[in-house]
Amino acid sequence: MVARGQKGPVTVVMASISAPAVVVTVAAVTGVVLARGAGAVVDDGFPQAARSSAVLAAPAPVSQNGAPAILPTASSSGAREEVEPGEPHGAASAENPYEEPSSAHPSIARVAVASQDGMLRLPGGRFTMGSTSGRAPANEKPARSATVAPFWIDRTETTVGAYRSCVDAGACAVPARASATCTYGLNDPELPVSCVHWRDADGYCRFAGKRLPTEREWEYAARGTFAMSFPWGGPPSCSNAVTLVSEASGKTCSPGPTRVGVHLWGASVFGVQDMSGNVEEWTADWYTESVGPGPAPRAGAAHVLRGGGWTSPPSLSRTTSRSWGSALEAGPAVGFRCARD
Numbered sequence: 577m578v579a580r581g582q583k584g585p586v587t588v589v590m591a592s593i594s595a596p597a598v599v600v601t602v603a604a605v606t607g608v609v610l611a612r613g614a615g616a617v618v619d620d621g622f623p624q625a626a627r628s629s630a631v632l633a634a635p636a637p638v639s640q641n642g643a644p645a646i647l648p649t650a651s652s653s654g655a656r657e658e659v660e661p662g663e664p665h666g667a668a669s670a671e672n673p674y675e676e677p678s679s680a681h682p683s684i685a686r687v688a689v690a691s692q693d694g695m696l697r698l699p700g701g702r703f704t705m706g707s708t709s710g711r712a713p714a715n716e717k718p719a720r721s722a723t724v725a726p727f728w729i730d731r732t733e734t735t736v737g738a739y740r741s742c743v744d745a746g747a748c749a750v751p752a753r754a755s756a757t758c759t760y761g762l763n764d765p766e767l768p769v770s771c772v773h774w775r776d777a778d779g780y781c782r783f784a785g786k787r788l789p790t791e792r793e794w795e796y797a798a799r800g801t802f803a804m805s806f807p808w809g810g811p812p813s814c815s816n817a818v819t820l821v822s823e824a825s826g827k828t829c830s831p832g833p834t835r836v837g838v839h840l841w842g843a844s845v846f847g848v849q850d851m852s853g854n855v856e857e858w859t860a861d862w863y864t865e866s867v868g869p870g871p872a873p874r875a876g877a878a879h880v881l882r883g884g885g886w887t888s889p890p891s892l893s894r895t896t897s898r899s900w901g902s903a904l905e906a907g908p909a910v911g912f913r914c915a916r917d
Contacts, residue, residue: 687800687845691731695916698793698846700726703801705792706867707896716896720869724796729789730913732836732849733857737765739772739780747783749776755908757832766835768855768911774879774903777858777912788860789915790872791880791898798844798851798883799895807844807851812890816842817853820889829853833886833909852893855911856881856901863900878902885909 690697705722736759742748751760751771758771772780781787789797798807808816814829816839821827837849844851862876878900884893887909892899901910 685845686847689846691847692728694731695728696731696846696848697728698724698726698797700724700796701801703796703799704803705795705896707894708803712896713898715865715867715898717867720867722792722796722869724790724793725917727789727793727915727917728786729793729797729848729915730786731847733768733855733911733913734777734780735765735836736760736762736767736769738784739769740765742780742783745783748780751776752906754906757908759833759908764835768833768836768850770833770855770908770911771906772858772911773906774858774901776906778860781912781914784914786914786916788858788912791859791861791882792872793915794851794857794859794882795895797846797848800845802845804845805894805896806842806890807848807895808842809845812852812893815839817850817890817893818886819853819884819893820887823889823891828886830886833911851883851895853884853888854886855883855909856885856888856899857883858901858910858912863898867898878905881905881910885911 687699689699700723702721702723704719706719707716708719739748739751739760743750751758751769753761754771759767759769760771778788802809806812806816810816812819814821818828818830818834818839821829833854836854839850839854842852843849859880859882861872861880862874863878863880864873864876881899881901882897884890884897884899891897901907
């Protein structure tokens with residue numbers, strides 16, 4: 577068991593900086609000092625082989641009030657439509673309607689965060705939650721200003737190996753093998769645990785001295801203060817996430833979820849991995865179809881699932897995509913990650 581408040585070695589995740597003594601600050605969109613002191617370890621979150629070629633792009637446009645700016649694009653009729661940067665546009669193939677003539681590995685400006693015991697310390701702040709796109713489902717609207725306090729979140733989804741430690745301690749139930757693709761019995765401890773009910777996800781996080789993230793925290797971890805449809809800031813790609821290949825077919829990027837953290841190019845601006853696809857993730861909040869600026873509901877019939885899974889189309893695996901699951905939900909594409917204050 578991991579006791580609440582247990583400390584371990586702290587590292588700092590940042591793009592392209594290495595020094596024995598550092599003062600780390602977030603990109604200009606937040607202006608928050610994250611870490612200071614000698615001996616801090618710095619990492620850029622990119623694959624080792626790709627570090628020399630990684631290019632940092634300028635941050636996404638930010639409005640005067642600090643919220644992400646929405647970029648207008650020209651339509652075929654000459655009218656202008658407000659869309660989020662990274663929203664799929666342009667020529668699309670029959671195989672993948674989201675395909676764009678751009679790199680599957682776009683460059684984004686990473687935000688420096690502290691790292692400890694497999695978790696990342698996010699700075700919190702104000703961001704725009706929800707979608708402004710006219711094509712987005714009604715349950716993603718209206719787009720509204722939201723604020724989160726600083727918090728820790730797991731870098732990856734909870735693995736089979738981590739969940740097994742809770743089962744072995746008698747604190748968690750063995751996930752029912754409702755499908756051959758349920759991961760608990762596949763003898764790979766690095767796969768994300770799936771086929772998990774909300775109560776079992778909540779129980780594991782409590783066992784580990786953590787909690788499930790709120791829906792607001794989850795979306796902030798996926799997109800930060802940027803209006804990005806996908807965590808990596810570009811169009812959907814099997815190089816970045818495990819989802820269905822296209823909207824129109826049942827072909828998947830992988831025959832099941834992959835090991836956590838292998839799609840390093842698909843990490844969010846904070847370095848949080850697998851926020852799109854692989855397995856849908858339980859959050860702490862009760863689901864409501866209509867969202868607004870007020871507090872989350874205190875009761876309901878289902879809990880919020882975010883991020884989409886390996887059986888979800890790209891359109892339902894965006895940073896603003898919302899789904900739900902009842903107390904009975906425990907499908908082969910359902911998993912979770914934990915957070916803490």
